[in-house]
Amino acid sequence: MAVINMDSNAETTNVDALKTTRSSRTVVFNTPNIITLSRLVLSIVVFGLMSYGNFYSAFWVFVIAASTDWVDGYIARRTSQVTQLGRILDPFCDKIIICGAYILVAIQSAKLDDTPWFLITGWMAVLIVGRELLVTMLRGYIEQQGGDFSANMSGKLKMVFQCIAVGGCLLFFASQHSSDTFQLSSETVAIRWITGVAVWLAVVSTVHSGIIYIFAATKMVQRLPKQTNTS
Numbered sequence: 001m002a003v004i005n006m007d008s009n010a011e012t013t014n015v016d017a018l019k020t021t022r023s024s025r026t027v028v029f030n031t032p033n034i035i036t037l038s039r040l041v042l043s044i045v046v047f048g049l050m051s052y053g054n055f056y057s058a059f060w061v062f063v064i065a066a067s068t069d070w071v072d073g074y075i076a077r078r079t080s081q082v083t084q085l086g087r088i089l090d091p092f093c094d095k096i097i098i099c100g101a102y103i104l105v106a107i108q109s110a111k112l113d114d115t116p117w118f119l120i121t122g123w124m125a126v127l128i129v130g131r132e133l134l135v136t137m138l139r140g141y142i143e144q145q146g147g148d149f150s151a152n153m154s155g156k157l158k159m160v161f162q163c164i165a166v167g168g169c170l171l172f173f174a175s176q177h178s179s180d181t182f183q184l185s186s187e188t189v190a191i192r193w194i195t196g197v198a199v200w201l202a203v204v205s206t207v208h209s210g211i212i213y214i215f216a217a218t219k220m221v222q223r224l225p226k227q228t229n230t231s
Helices: 002-028 031-051 055-078 084-110 122-144 153-177 186-230
Strands: none
Touching: 031 055, 031 084, 055 084, 055 153, 084 122, 084 153, 122 186, 153 186
């Protein structure tokens, strides 16, 4: 009887372990995280299309990819599927698509004989990438120490302006490469003005949100030693 009990206990343990493994896989590969990973894949597609001059197709793929940033967060909060992996993947994919798009748009802008005022230029791309690297390092350190360094409203607005700026630049490049698709009209002029406003608002909001994050991180770092000593 003892042998039988040991065997049954072993089988129960194995079943519980299998259930735990399946449960952890379900948590990791839940719907929000899959949508977030799809944004990473779509980002690569956007970069490929831009590199080969297919700016109109790149624009629509970029719109779809940027839209997933709202969808995955909404589903995660609505269905209580917020995970640690999702907290890492979401900002990572955001930075990949924005930084990559800004760099490629700046490269394309540099090829023009006279760069229009409403396009993303090299120094803007450097500013965006530098800010994202700084915030990523700060977030990694703060959260490693147990702090919460979630995105604030200024950071979210910055992302919106950046996406509009990239989308507008892609439409402009498409108009330069395909005269049949776009014609000089009031709509085209409106797109250029909207793009220009978004480009400069993105620059301002990038600097503003970066300063806010730096001050927030400084306050958190000052409190971390006290929390450690108290615990």
